[in-house]
Amino acid sequence: MKSFEVYRNIRKRAMIWGLPVSLFALMIIAVVGSLLVIIFSFSLGAVICVFIFNCTLYIGLTRLTSNPQVFQVSRVFPETISSKRLSNFHYEQD
Template sequence: MKSFEVYRNIRKRAMIWGLPVSLFALMMIAVVGSLLVIIFSFSLGAVISVFIFNCTLYISLTRLSSNPRIFQVSRVFPKAISVKRSSNLHYEQD
């Protein structure tokens, strides 16, 4: 009888086929769209191009999920944290 390993890192990140759930959903939408393309325009070129597109998308999504800092352009935290008011209005009396 086949035994399955219990997935215990659910708090860390839920993974399906090596992808997070959101990227897996994107992949499935692409697969369904590819099937629609194949059904409505059935040709050998369409089948091969859709297969190559899906393989490329899967490889790029797995690399993106393993290194998420690729598309991070802004800093997460500011350089300095201050409690100084950012307004130029002065409420104290001189």
């Protein structure tokens, strides 16, 4: 009889094949588009190019999932909000 482990990490993101649901949907759309390319232009070169493209897309998306800091350039909000002057320049008349 097959045994299943209890899923206790309900607050974590849902993952399908190691990808979040949105990136998995992107990969499936690319696979469907690749199938259309293979169907309408059937050649060995097209099949090989589409296979390589799908493999590199999957590898790239899994690496992006494991290292999400790649696209995070800066924070949206500052850590503190202050009305203190940031520079030492005085713009008043002497």
